[in-house]
Amino acid sequence: MSLVELRSVAATYRRAGRDFVALREVELAIEAGEKVGVVGGSGSGKTTLARLMLGLLKPSAGDVRFQGRSIIGLPERRRGWLRASASMVFQDPNSSLNPRLRLRHIIAEPLLSPAVRNRSDVPEPGQSVLAAAMAGVGLDVDLLDRFPHQLSGGQRQRAAIARSLINDPALLVADEPVSALDVSVRAQVLNLLSDEVSQRGLALVLVSHDLAVVGRLCDRVIVIEHGLIVEQGPVGQVLTNPTHPYTEALVEATLSL
Amino acid sequence: MNILEVTDLTVRFGRNRPAVDSISFTLGAHDRLGIIGQSGSGKSVTSLAIMGLLPEHAQVSGSIRFDGRELVGLPEREYRKLRGDAVSMVFQEPMTALDPTMRVGRQLGEVVALHHGERRGSIRDGVLDWLGRVGITEPARIADSYPHELSGGQRQRALVAMALANEPALVLCDEPTTALDVLVQRQILRLLDVQLRDRATVFVSHDLAVVREVCPRVAVMLEGRIVEQGDIEQIIAEPRHPYTAGLIASARIDRVPRDQPLPSVADFYTPAEEA
Amino acid sequence: MKRGTLNLGLTLIGIVVVLAAVGLVWTPFDPTKITGSPLQPPGWPHVLGTDGLGADVLSRLMSGAKICLLVGIVSVAGAAVVGVPIGIFSGMTRGWISDLPARLSDILYGFPALLLAILLAAAVGGSTWTAMIAISVATIPAFVRLARAATYQVMSHGYIEAARVSGIPKVAIAVRHVLPNIAPVLGVQASVSFGIAILAEAGLSYLGLGSGPEAPTWGRMLREAQDYLFNAPILALWPGLAIAVATMGFNLLGDGLRDLFDPRLREMS
Numbered sequence: 064m065s066l067v068e069l070r071s072v073a074a075t076y077r078r079a080g081r082d083f084v085a086l087r088e089v090e091l092a093i094e095a096g097e098k099v100g101v102v103g104g105s106g107s108g109k110t111t112l113a114r115l116m117l118g119l120l121k122p123s124a125g126d127v128r129f130q131g132r133s134i135i136g137l138p139e140r141r142r143g144w145l146r147a148s149a150s151m152v153f154q155d156p157n158s159s160l161n162p163r164l165r166l167r168h169i170i171a172e173p174l175l176s177p178a179v180r181n182r183s184d185v186p187e188p189g190q191s192v193l194a195a196a197m198a199g200v201g202l203d204v205d206l207l208d209r210f211p212h213q214l215s216g217g218q219r220q221r222a223a224i225a226r227s228l229i230n231d232p233a234l235l236v237a238d239e240p241v242s243a244l245d246v247s248v249r250a251q252v253l254n255l256l257s258d259e260v261s262q263r264g265l266a267l268v269l270v271s272h273d274l275a276v277v278g279r280l281c282d283r284v285i286v287i288e289h290g291l292i293v294e295q296g297p298v299g300q301v302l303t304n305p306t307h308p309y310t311e312a313l314v315e316a317t318l319s320l
Numbered sequence: 321m322n323i324l325e326v327t328d329l330t331v332r333f334g335r336n337r338p339a340v341d342s343i344s345f346t347l348g349a350h351d352r353l354g355i356i357g358q359s360g361s362g363k364s365v366t367s368l369a370i371m372g373l374l375p376e377h378a379q380v381s382g383s384i385r386f387d388g389r390e391l392v393g394l395p396e397r398e399y400r401k402l403r404g405d406a407v408s409m410v411f412q413e414p415m416t417a418l419d420p421t422m423r424v425g426r427q428l429g430e431v432v433a434l435h436h437g438e439r440r441g442s443i444r445d446g447v448l449d450w451l452g453r454v455g456i457t458e459p460a461r462i463a464d465s466y467p468h469e470l471s472g473g474q475r476q477r478a479l480v481a482m483a484l485a486n487e488p489a490l491v492l493c494d495e496p497t498t499a500l501d502v503l504v505q506r507q508i509l510r511l512l513d514v515q516l517r518d519r520a521t522v523f524v525s526h527d528l529a530v531v532r533e534v535c536p537r538v539a540v541m542l543e544g545r546i547v548e549q550g551d552i553e554q555i556i557a558e559p560r561h562p563y564t565a566g567l568i569a570s571a572r573i574d575r576v577p578r579d580q581p582l583p584s585v586a587d588f589y590t591p592a593e594e595a
Numbered sequence: 596m597k598r599g600t601l602n603l604g605l606t607l608i609g610i611v612v613v614l615a616a617v618g619l620v621w622t623p624f625d626p627t628k629i630t631g632s633p634l635q636p637p638g639w640p641h642v643l644g645t646d647g648l649g650a651d652v653l654s655r656l657m658s659g660a661k662i663c664l665l666v667g668i669v670s671v672a673g674a675a676v677v678g679v680p681i682g683i684f685s686g687m688t689r690g691w692i693s694d695l696p697a698r699l700s701d702i703l704y705g706f707p708a709l710l711l712a713i714l715l716a717a718a719v720g721g722s723t724w725t726a727m728i729a730i731s732v733a734t735i736p737a738f739v740r741l742a743r744a745a746t747y748q749v750m751s752h753g754y755i756e757a758a759r760v761s762g763i764p765k766v767a768i769a770v771r772h773v774l775p776n777i778a779p780v781l782g783v784q785a786s787v788s789f790g791i792a793i794l795a796e797a798g799l800s801y802l803g804l805g806s807g808p809e810a811p812t813w814g815r816m817l818r819e820a821q822d823y824l825f826n827a828p829i830l831a832l833w834p835g836l837a838i839a840v841a842t843m844g845f846n847l848l849g850d851g852l853r854d855l856f857d858p859r860l861r862e863m864s
Contacts, residue, residue: 104501104504105471105472105500106472117760119756119759139759139762140764145762146760146762147762149760151756151760153753153757154753155753158752158753158754159753159754159756159757160753161752161754161772163775164771164775169754172761172763173761173762175763175767176763177764178762179762216359223757226757226761230761245358245359246528246567246571247526247570247584248584250571250582250584250585251586253573254581254582254584257581258581272501272503273502274502278573279574279576279578279582312503313502315506316502316503316505316506317502318505318527318530319529319572319574320532320556320568320571320572
């Protein structure tokens with residue numbers, strides 16, 4: 064049984080009165096502990112794919128399964144097993160952290176969900192748990208009482224990562240986790256993600272248009288163009304010997320120093 | 321002859337450490353200077369100071385001479401004339417820089433009209449001409465669209481057209497590709513490279529690899545100061561300041577083996593007050 | 596720096612609050628009794644003079660301040676308590692069930708608050724309570740619309756998606772994430788609505804649809820003063836001034852708060 068399975072998934076959305084196809088006929092399986100990069104330009108459907116896995120969007124056709132059970136057509140209160148074991152890190156920590164909450168309340172949020180509280184192995188959101196979560200992402204414990212705007216961009220994204228790991232998930236979906244960050248702090252956040260994912264044996268789905276980032280963190284890469292998977296394979300092979308012209312264009316457009 | 325001479329420019333907000341601290345650089349009429357630095361380094365404040373777009377309570381000292389004319393202390397009315405004519409700016413986020421309630425063609429038309437004021441009938445032609453020049457394939461359809469109906473790349477192209485339509489002598493680009501994916505970024509950088517020929521350009525970015533595509537010269541800003549400036553290839557090959565060295569090392573994600581941690585700027589340079 | 600509007604608003608409101616607070620425990624004379632000869636000009640002991648029947652104007656003004664604030668507080672709080680949850684719910688859900696309250700409020704919003712209040716007060720008869728209920732009902736749509744629009748904006752933020760991914764129930768998301776982030780705009784609206792409520796209450800009692808004769812409201816004072824407009828025009832000045840000060844105070848406070856909360860202005864400082 065795969066951790067995540069997408070079976071003939073299609074997704075459309077309406078904008079300005081017109082229907083757009085975001086994904087068509089996507090077949091995908093992600094195993095426990097696997098690190099998969101989802102690569103494509105903006106509008107390719109890669110972000111839609113990530114949101115479908117977490118039930119944040121509904122597919123227009125097909126089935127999405129998490130740990131063998133379909134997440135489609137269930138009311139939110141019956142998706143507890145998904146909520147307790149899947150997390151997400153967003154692109155922009157300015158937007159993904161509630162500006163009116165202190166860090167301690169932001170980071171502890173996943174522990175407040177009814178789904179997680181039903182799991183016996185999850186600790187109470189006490190000081191020691193929060194301190195450990197902060198230490199785990201390299202943040203000073205004193206920052207727990209700060210508000211997001213009192214932190215730097217890199218610290219905010221570390222806090223977002225701390226939140227995503229506090230319920231000890233099996234799947235971490237990261238949507239462009241470093242592209243809103245300065246080049247100067249990108250490396251540290253990438254090191255952090257890489258360490259945490261490896262140590263915890265998490266499955267990682269990394270959505271990015273930055274091939275260098277995907278090459279750094281992932282084992283397998285999926286290239287998506289206009290809602291279709293056009294190429295996939297081991298990361299070294301796809302990034303060094305791309306076979307599809309779209310992948311070639313992506314590789315060619317990637318700037319390096 | 322230099323078109324832009326910035327001398328000992330200092331910008332302060334209140335009693336804090338200056339956001340820009342006594343920086344100097346010059347720009348010839350066809351030169352391009354990249355300014356790189358992280359957020360809070362003062363790079364964006366510098367470009368806003370040149371554009372005269374700083375908030376009222378900013379205290380500016382030093383000199384910004386554009387085409388022989390002193391811009392520090394220039395009245396807002398004069399500045400507005402200058403911005404419509406000789407100096408323009410390409411912003412980072414095209415969605416906020418464009419008016420969402422106005423068709424793209426009309427917004428661009430306002431700029432075109434400023435320049436071709438005398439021949440009113442040709443404004444539409446001017447708009448379509450400019451949209452074509454920035455590589456928009458269906459200029460007529462795009463001109464009649466609202467910003468939200470365009471893709472990110474099309475919006476940024478439209479923004480470039482708006483910045484260039486008044487044929488400015490100096491263009492400031494503030495992270496013009498940061499919100500774009502690599503494919504569109506490549507296209508926009510190529511477009512800028514062509515369209516900025518025969519103009520002076522200041523290109524602000526946090527990404528050295530992006531700046532390198534457009535600018536032969538770069539200034540590295542840190543905590544409000546320029547810590548080094550010069551030929552970009554030379555600086556990449558032999559950075560003199562440890563911060564620059566850290567910036568370059570941490571950007572080379574693809575050169576570090578997977579089992580080794582990426583070097584970060586902090587491994588090379590620690591800010592004085594935090595040490 | 597830019598707090599001038601806010602401070603002026605707070606000062607004007609302060610004057611009304613002090614008048615009302617003192618009036619709660621002490622007035623120079625009984626505001627509902629005849630305590631002097633009619634139409635005395637300002638002087639001593641009747642500082643602001645007496646009205647057409649001989650009641651003390653200052654005492655009536657203080658008593659009116661009390662009613663004015665009471666009506667404002669009750670009607671705005673009532674409107675917010677009903678309107679904000681509806682607006683948040685509507686902003687958090689999609690589809691017809693989300694649009695329904697919004698469309699209804701749009702229709703109600705088309706009526707001026709005062710007109711709606713007149714209709715309601717006329718239907719049930721005038722008293723302080725009907726005035727409050729009428730004004731409250733008329734104010735609900737403003738809160739529904741604003742809360743819905745503000746919620747819509749908040750819903751586009753990543754922290755809402757993060758909360759959904761964490762399995763936080765909808766009601767908890769509304770309380771934890773939506774409400775605190777829309778509170779500033781609601782505060783601005785409350786202040787502006789307060790000004791409108793005071794004006795509406797004055798209008799209703801001017802028309803005789805507000806509080807009964809036992810309660811000297813500013814609107815009623817204004818109407819009574821109308822009979823003596825030629826002999827004692829100053830009688831109309833006092834309640835008119837009081838209404839203006841209170842309404843302006845809350846409007847300025849609203850503007851001041853808006854400036855204070857405007858992120859574009861805040862970022863600059």
